[in-house]
Amino acid sequence: MRRTAARLLTGAAFAAATAAGLAAPVQAAAASKSGSLEVYPSTAVPGGQVTVNTAACGDPGAAAGDAGAVGAGPFTLAPSSHDGQAIGQFQVPPSAQPGTYEIVAQCAADGRRIAGDLVVVLSSVREQVYPRGSVKTGVGGALGPDPVQTAAGVTALAVAAAGGTWLLHRRARGDGI
DSSP: OHHHHHHHHHHHHHHHHHHHHHHHHHHHHHHEEEEEEEEEESSEEOOOOOEEEEEEETTTTOOEOOOOOOOOOOOEEEOOTTTEEEEEEEOOOTTOOOOEEEEEEEEEETTTTTEEEEEESSSSSSSOOOOOOOOSSSSSOOOHHHHHHHHHHHHHHHHHHHHHHHHHHHHHHHHOO
């Protein structure tokens, strides 16, 4: 009897897991059908070109876009070569200030409103900073910008070499140290 109950519970758990696994792609497809406005690149600089696309409008996929929040004004999304996709472009005005802006579009067929975010930044590429000068590790080292320190290091090495040679010479002669 226990074995039968265990089989029933295992079968029910397996059926629930299978149903949940099959429902997830259906829910994901429904979510992508409701869609959103995809903004490429999602981060742009003033004066940059931005492409917007969506699959939310279905066929024929036409929509009216509005980038008025960033100051670019209206633009159109036309059907693209991808099935059910609408695509449009606008230019971020050179006077745009850094921040996050909502870009919206309204589907021509059903009037559905969809939105996406655009982040405006002042610089799109981080400039590479190259090191210059010498490493400050003390007296000596590579030739740096300060010739006085270099001369002092060379002099200290020469004095140490001469003193060591003199002491070894006295010891070899038997004069004692």
